[in-house]
Amino acid sequence: MPTRTAEMNGGQGALLDRLSIPEPRPGPVPKISGMKAVASYNWKEGKNPVIIVPGSPPHWKPTQLPFTVGDDTDPEYINLNGAKSPSSAFEPLLRALQLTSPTYPLHQVDIVTDRNNLRKLLRWLSRAHDLTPFRIDAELAGKGTVLLTRREERDVDLEARFRGFGHNFAKSYDFGNLAMLVRSHIDAMDAPPGPAAVEDLTLRFEDLSVNLTAFSNPPSQLSYIKTGPPVVEAWKLMEIKTRAEWKRDSLDWDEIYPQLLLSGTPMLVLGLHQRGTFGTIEQIHVTEIAKKQSKTAEEAMKGLKAVLAEMKTGRKLAFVCDEQGEMKVYERTVVDPKRELAKELLERFWAPEEEGDGESEEEEGEESEDGADTSEFEEMVRREKAKCFE
Template structure:
């Protein structure tokens, strides 16, 4: 049984569609391990710390992650998200949440709603969907054909990974990726969104606002007592419930959302516009951005920008697309419930320019012990 959704089905729906009531829920860093999967909670993203001198970087090469959660924990890639939340707040009430998803899924769905919001041609994608609990929370699981890649010596894909190694410092040994989990309201639904954060900037450092912002707005006010939270030795392990392979190391410190940043590198003659980056920054409510341009592995004039004003303007300017995204998400929730609670959402532009939601059989998306969180009185 399938349901097809076209862009025309989304006209004239909810307005305005803005993100409100943003709050940080939890975070974690993956820890390199040859055996069982381990995350450090709250973990910490790499710290933005540019080198003192201009450095010639090698091109990206070797093993890289495409979707680290699925690569590290392929059996249940959504488990780290929930484990991190309940580690931070054992009383969290998931029954109040309408949609749990990765940022990547929302980026793909937004590109379907309005292909002009991306500089790339439409690409096929698939997203698994499942309804959990009587409250009807819809969980969206990212699906990738490959969760890792190997960049060979004869390939050139840029300097992005090498740039992050050179311009940031990891404060947790053997950490390989930091994920953030936030909650907000959008279009009448409550979301929990997970995404990978590239780095954080020292809250004591001044960051210039993009696009003629007032001078007194150059430093964002922090909402958490970052100085009261510190790294520990990380030797405490929570092996989790019976049947779970995922272990938690209590290590790191909470970094406020206001201090997180996204990093983007590109060759010097191809400018990175805020419009290109806006959907990604908007979905995760990431306020800061580094746009780094290279010429033969050398980077000049690299700095951190506060783009929050620009992202707010982008949100207002793109209400036609965002109201359609809000309508699409409400329709997805309704359709997945109507099709029995377990589906795959697919888009194949070469075959049809419609989103296809198909009922799916298969194993549950979460371990049994997590489903009990929806039954708690």
């Protein structure tokens, strides 16, 4: 198993810079607008890397209370895409995007990232007292798109008692004047009443063996099965959390709200238990959680946009945050080919007329203009149709 030093500090060259937390400044929090679901997939269980596109999150089925949940003895995936993908952790995202949104304009995106990276940056910006060291690698794709890749001490925790394959969901949106493509893990989706709420319609992906297709152009070790409903509507998505009942009043809303906001998840399902027996389940809308956000969290969202703009560079860099909250920027001198995207996938980030022109200068940031169907995330989720428990 890789050590923290090998995994978190490997391949670093010269120290180039140190990032400082931006000072508080007047003005509104940058808005998230134009949110749109563009791709989704599940990982199929097994040794061979196979994704199910578009796949489906598990359907949420209200359960008669109380009920007891036992321990899960399977290992926990800390970074499922990093553990399962045969090359870059972004390969399954780009392959799923190719199948579900083949005309999606990757060349217009500023930042491609996992939500996990954004949450780590927000903890740093908030000067969280329990900050865990982290590393994010940056790489230019096309003329002006930057891929932010999460790096973990290890991708699988063999000692944990929970394992979640979940559902990978990618959304595009504008954050201020930055065009974002953000992948996140989705726990569940709201299911309509009737048979769908009685039967588990998550699809028995582990039993699928037909229609297995290898990706080509370029060839890959990754294969796919195309099955499942269309990409799930945003208003149906749910984040599930569990807490001991006595910890209910100490929930960190500054941590929870950005998790929902940055992935466009409108509903939190909170299960409260006593020693594993659940007696209460709450369903809380993101607009209610927004009211609990502190001024510190609001300033962190302002700082996030500024830091992302600084990370948007044309060099291969490693952003490393230590236990003291110091963010150092290193040149990446040693590149692991097993972590790299194939050249043909990187070429998809070029505009059609720019392919192969060899240009690498960073595109000047221009404020994006919302189309007629663009609306603020907050307005979208107010109109959502998620139902409360009866």
